[in-house]
Amino acid sequence: ELPKPYRRYQVxxxxxxxxxxxxRFREFTQFDADTxxxxxPSADAEILMMVRDALEKxxxxxxxxxxxxxxxxxxxxxxxxxxxxxxxxGTVLRAIDKLDRLxxxxxxxxxxxxxxxxxxxxxxxxxxxxxQIARIVxxxxxxxxxxxxxxxxxxLVEGTKIGEDGIRELDAISGIVKACGYDETRIRMDPGIIRxx
Numbered sequence: 001e002l003p004k005p006y007r008r009y010q011v012x013x014x015x016x017x018x019x020x021x022x023x024r025f026r027e028f029t030q031f032d033a034d035t036x037x038x039x040x041p042s043a044d045a046e047i048l049m050m051v052r053d054a055l056e057k058x059x060x061x062x063x064x065x066x067x068x069x070x071x072x073x074x075x076x077x078x079x080x081x082x083x084x085x086x087x088x089x090g091t092v093l094r095a096i097d098k099l100d101r102l103x104x105x106x107x108x109x110x111x112x113x114x115x116x117x118x119x120x121x122x123x124x125x126x127x128x129x130x131x132q133i134a135r136i137v138x139x140x141x142x143x144x145x146x147x148x149x150x151x152x153x154x155x156l157v158e159g160t161k162i163g164e165d166g167i168r169e170l171d172a173i174s175g176i177v178k179a180c181g182y183d184e185t186r187i188r189m190d191p192g193i194i195r196x197x
Contacts, residue, residue, distance in 0.1 A: 004037025041172035044069075048177060048187050068190040071170050074139075075194070077163015078156050082135040084128065091126040096140055097194040104137060111136055143192030150174070153191050 014030045033050060035043040052067050075096075079089055095110035102110070109115035111133045114125035128136070135156060142152040150170055157163025170189050177187045 002037075005040075005043060006036045007034070008036070009033040041169055042176055044169075045173045045176035045180075048173070049180060049182055052182060052186055062186070066185065067187045068193050069170070069173065069187065070189070070191055070193040071166040073162045073166025073169065074153055074157060074191055077160040077166055078135060078139045078153070080160045080162060081157055082128075082132045084126075084132055084136075088126045088128065091124075092128070092136060093194055095126060096136065096192070099140055099192055099194075104141065107140060108133060108137055140192050143190045149191055150189050 009032060011029065011031045013027055015027050016024065018024075020026045031054075033047060035047060048067055048069055055065060055067075056062055075093065079092065084092060092111060095107050098110065099107050102115070106115060110123060110125045111128050112125050113127060114123055116122045139153060139156050142149040142156075150167060154164075154167045157167065174189050
């Protein structure tokens with residue numbers, strides 16, 4: 001019965017349902033902010049700008065961090081264009097998510113047969129073919145290269161409706177945040193961001 005869009009926030013304790021580790025406690029405090037009932041890119045842009053402003057208000061310098069955003073539709077478009085089977089997509093996403101930790105070579109191994117770590121443990125890969133691996137690596141590399149990453153990714157998703165929708169949505173969000181004074185040094189569109197699996 002609430003009018004839409006509905007904006008809400010909360011701060012409170014939350015608990016992980018997984019093994020705690022260094023910097024990943026079982027219980028921690030989390031701040032949530034959500035907009036429900038709007039598919040407009042302005043709703044996403046508003047949340048991104050709020051995150052940026054909130055982090056600056058708690059004391060982070062404007063040059064100490066950057067807010068990065070991606071759209072899952074781009075990933076789906078790249079996988080559609082590469083004819084990657086549905087049962088392999090979760091493994092592909094988990095491999096891409098390890099880019100920061102393993103680098104591009106580690107991701108490439110996880111997209112193929114798999115990877116053995118320093119301890120000798122083996123992680124089975126997605127078993128993609130060479131062309132599929134090249135497409136995914138090219139997609140991920142867009143976030144680390146020079147130039148406009150969205151223009152690069154647009155070529156990789158061309159001809160896929162979902163991928164082209166993702167490009168349009170990120171272009172719209174980018175236009176809104178830039179018009180509000182948040183340039184690429186503050187909020188950046190980054191196809192290498194893979195979270196929330």
